[in-house]
Amino acid sequence: xxxxxxxxxxxxxxxxxxxxxxxxxxxxxxxxxxxxxxxxxxxxxxxxxxxxxxxxxxxxxxxxxxxxxxxxxxxxxxxxxxxxxxxxxxxxxxxxxxxxxxxxxxxxxxxxxxxxxxxxxxxxxxxxxxxxx
Numbered sequence: 001x002x003x004x005x006x007x008x009x010x011x012x013x014x015x016x017x018x019x020x021x022x023x024x025x026x027x028x029x030x031x032x033x034x035x036x037x038x039x040x041x042x043x044x045x046x047x048x049x050x051x052x053x054x055x056x057x058x059x060x061x062x063x064x065x066x067x068x069x070x071x072x073x074x075x076x077x078x079x080x081x082x083x084x085x086x087x088x089x090x091x092x093x094x095x096x097x098x099x100x101x102x103x104x105x106x107x108x109x110x111x112x113x114x115x116x117x118x119x120x121x122x123x124x125x126x127x128x129x130x131x132x133x
Contacts, residue, residue, distance in 0.1 A: 003078040009033035011071045017064040025060035029053045052096040076101040
């Protein structure tokens with residue numbers, strides 16, 4: 001089974017970083033991805049999704065030093081959903097992306113290269129599922 005997420009988006013606010021017992025760093029940030037399409041009237045429509053990103057240890061320390069609001073990031077990771085009971089005893093859920101890889105994207109050439117690479121990975125995974133069926 002595959003649990004793989006690839007996102008390219010903009011950081012919505014400066015990351016929050018905290019250190020757990022034993023000095024383990026964990027960072028949380030919000031990443032916005034925007035899909036643009038034309039509606040039936042020919043108008044450009046932007047649809048933005050916000051993603052909760054969690055980074056651990058070394059990645060969290062890098063985020064603390066170098067990542068700021070507005071930066072464009074490439075994130076690879078996996079989806080995790082967790083639940084908790086709020087102060088009224090109501091069960092709440094949140095979905096997060098646990099990042100395994102992160103890169104800052106600074107120019108259009110790099111973005112085009114990553115899009116091509118992700119397209120290649122996607123087609124490889126489809127091919128694997130086709131042969132596995």
